[in-house]
Amino acid sequence: MRDQDLEQLARRLGERAARGVDPDRVAGRVVARLARGEQVRGPMRLGRWGLAVAAALTVAVLTQFEDTTVPGLSVAATPVAVSELDVDGLTEVLDSLAFDAPPSEYVGFGLGTMTTDELQALLAAMEG
């Protein structure tokens, strides 16, 4: 398959699902929620201990790759303030490592045997 064929196909991705979305209905509901003064439901936050454990876990993972070349991830060039990451950021980091690192990089490290779902479940279990 050529790149342009893939791109042409991608332009139609979600087309039919989107066709089922009624603009008037969406606009009406959005405006009604705004008029009611409804607040945005906040994202999940890690508790203090959960954050500390998740940060330590992330540091451990990043340290594991410090001397290796991981496609798409340069630990040395990208200082990561893990204490500032919320659950989305941590999941993103773990997601990237789980998907992008060659399997051999994980040998001998517990995270390597975990699927993304398991990693996400792990982080979810750390919530305060």
Next chain:
Amino acid sequence: MTVPGPAPAERSDEDLIAEWKATGDEAAASALVRRHVGPVARFLAGAGGGDDTEDVVQEAFFRAFRKIDSWRAGASFRTWVMTIGLNALKDLRRRTKRHTTLTLEDRDAPDERRDPAGEAVVNDQLGRLGPAVQRLPSMQRHVFLLRAQQELSYQEIAVALGTSEGAARVHYHHAVKRLKQAMEGEGHA
């Protein structure tokens, strides 16, 4: 005598946003939603919205208006709403513990406006591409959709996703490689 201003549909995004911020004008908010709902819906459907696409789209616009002060004049409102929608989608999936249920509509429902035979082939390909896109790492998935589906420049993608142009190119390259492998692999299976 007061000369009426242009109808909301004829005004720029920036004007409508300014109106909404200044007066809470519902017509301005509604016009913005109607203007961008189609592309935003396609993007979020492609990103894994499945049967929940309309709810996620609604949530994306609602959140956007609630945090409109963080929108930067000059930036694309549409792309900004799309990125907010990605977080809304993530929150929804986390709350419901449900993973993507890509609607079968993408594959099964013929499009009567196009050639039926060709459409069947495309529907089959879309039925394989959708799940393959869902299997991509999130950043690759988002970059791929913004580039290939929404036809944004790498610069726009970098701004939208808070990454660099170079990184966006790398993510796109990896995404295309994986998707081609997936499509060719499944096609020969």
